[in-house]
Amino acid sequence: QKEVEQDPGPLSVPEGAIVSLNCTYSNSAFQYFMWYRQYSRKGPELLMYTYSSGNKEDGRFTAQVDKSSKYISLFIRDSQPSDSATYLCAMKRGAGQNFVFGPGTRLSVLP
Amino acid sequence: DAGVTQSPTHLIKTRGQQVTLRCSPKSGHDTVSWYQQALGQGPQFIFQYYEEEERQRGNFPDRFSGHQFPNYSSELNVNALLLGDSALYLCASSLLFSLGQPNEKLFFGSGTQLSVL
Numbered sequence: 049q050k051e052v053e054q055d056p057g058p059l060s061v062p063e064g065a066i067v068s069l070n071c072t073y074s075n076s077a078f079q080y081f082m083w084y085r086q087y088s089r090k091g092p093e094l095l096m097y098t099y100s101s102g103n104k105e106d107g108r109f110t111a112q113v114d115k116s117s118k119y120i121s122l123f124i125r126d127s128q129p130s131d132s133a134t135y136l137c138a139m140k141r142g143a144g145q146n147f148v149f150g151p152g153t154r155l156s157v158l159p
Numbered sequence: 160d161a162g163v164t165q166s167p168t169h170l171i172k173t174r175g176q177q178v179t180l181r182c183s184p185k186s187g188h189d190t191v192s193w194y195q196q197a198l199g200q201g202p203q204f205i206f207q208y209y210e211e212e213e214r215q216r217g218n219f220p221d222r223f224s225g226h227q228f229p230n231y232s233s234e235l236n237v238n239a240l241l242l243g244d245s246a247l248y249l250c251a252s253s254l255l256f257s258l259g260q261p262n263e264k265l266f267f268g269s270g271t272q273l274s275v276l
Contacts, residue, residue, distance in 0.1 A: 056199070080263045091163070091249055091267035092202070099263075136201050140263070144255065146192065146215050147265060149201030 051075055054137060054150035063159050067124040071137035071150045074118065078139040078148075081113050083122045086134045086152065095135075096122065127157045161186055163252050163268035171274045172240050180235040180271045184252030190214075191233040192265065193225060194249040202249055208233055209255055237273075245275045 052073045061067055069083075079100055084092035096111040098104050098120075104111045110123040120139070124131055134152040164183045172178050184191050190209045194202035204217035208227035227233045231252075237244055251265040 052201075082263075082265070084267075089247070089270075089272065091165075091269045094264060094266060097264055138201075138265075143263065144214070146204040146207060146217065148204070149194075151199070151201045
């Protein structure tokens with residue numbers, strides 16, 4: 049079992065839909081969680097950063113962490129065609145440790 | 160504010176050759192991490208440099224080596240290239256501590272696409 053799992057997709061939604069992207073993980077020691085967006089052949093762009101459990105909102109994006117279930121989510125409201133990209137979750141145990149990335153979910157928002 | 164810059168953007172090598180990739184961190188950052196991303200996969204951690212020393216290393220062979228310079232820029236060297244080394248190599252920078260607290264946010268460059276033939 050991999051440390052971090054994501055449904056690879058592709059996930060196709062119509063413009064304006066609410067998108068839910070998820071990661072599950074096996075290491076209960078993970079405390080720091082991030083979501084990145086990656087366009088084709090580009091470097092990942094940081095979207096959301098969360099420490100420990102709870103919710104965090106930034107514009108159209110909401111990140112949720114449920115440590116009891118070892119499950120994190122990213123919600124995108126009012127999705128746009130420009131949101132079409134691969135979404136990567138990343139997490140780590142403690143300060144100064146390296147991040148472990150999921151394989152990414154490919155999202156396509158259709159106009 | 161310049162972000163993370165990497166060079167070259169693309170590189171084609173043959174098996175057995177050696178390659179050097181370069182990275183300049185985001186202004187104000189002191190830590191550089193290197194990741195390898197195969198097609199359709201998430202980035203895999205290679206190693207991290209801080210104060211010109213390797214702080215952490217992932218599960219990569221000794222053929223992968225690096226260096227950090229006094230200006231915080233970094234190089235990744237790969238010797239004896241294999242076909243399986245073909246990937247997007249990503250550099251990420253961060254500030255190890257901010258206001259005395261660990262700063263966990265990683266900022267990535269656009270990567271170097273390495274093809275080994």
